[in-house]
Amino acid sequence: MIRSTVALRSTVTLGLAACGFVVLLVGCAPFAATQAYRRGTAALERGETERAIVELERAAALVPDSSAVYNHLGIAYEASQRPDDALRAYQRAVALSCENEAAQRNLRAVRARPAPAEP
Secondary structure (H helix, E strand, C coil): CCCCHHHHHHHHHHHHHCHHHHHHHHCCCCHHHHHHHHHHHHHHHHCCHHHHHHHHHHHHHHCCCCHHHHHHHHHHHHHCCCHHHHHHHHHHHHHHCCCCHHHHHHHHHHHHCCCCCCC
């Protein structure tokens, strides 16, 4: 089951507040990574999940050590009904920063959901 729109918007809004923190995380990383993260997060907030995935995957490739990027990528994968990809993204986010509480919550939630029935 996909999160309600309200919960998704709430999560994304919190993510936008953390955007400044991500900029600190990327440090000297290319400006393109920060821009891709912002575009991806904005697309996610608008419900444009495929666009969000493209941008957030680009950001993850440019800054593979950003827990926040992987957490938002997991949210986008969930919204696109890609639970296996979401699980991997959340696992990566938590591995990169065990202090990322949002990623920890998202990882627990994905793990708690029953596996989809085989066709």
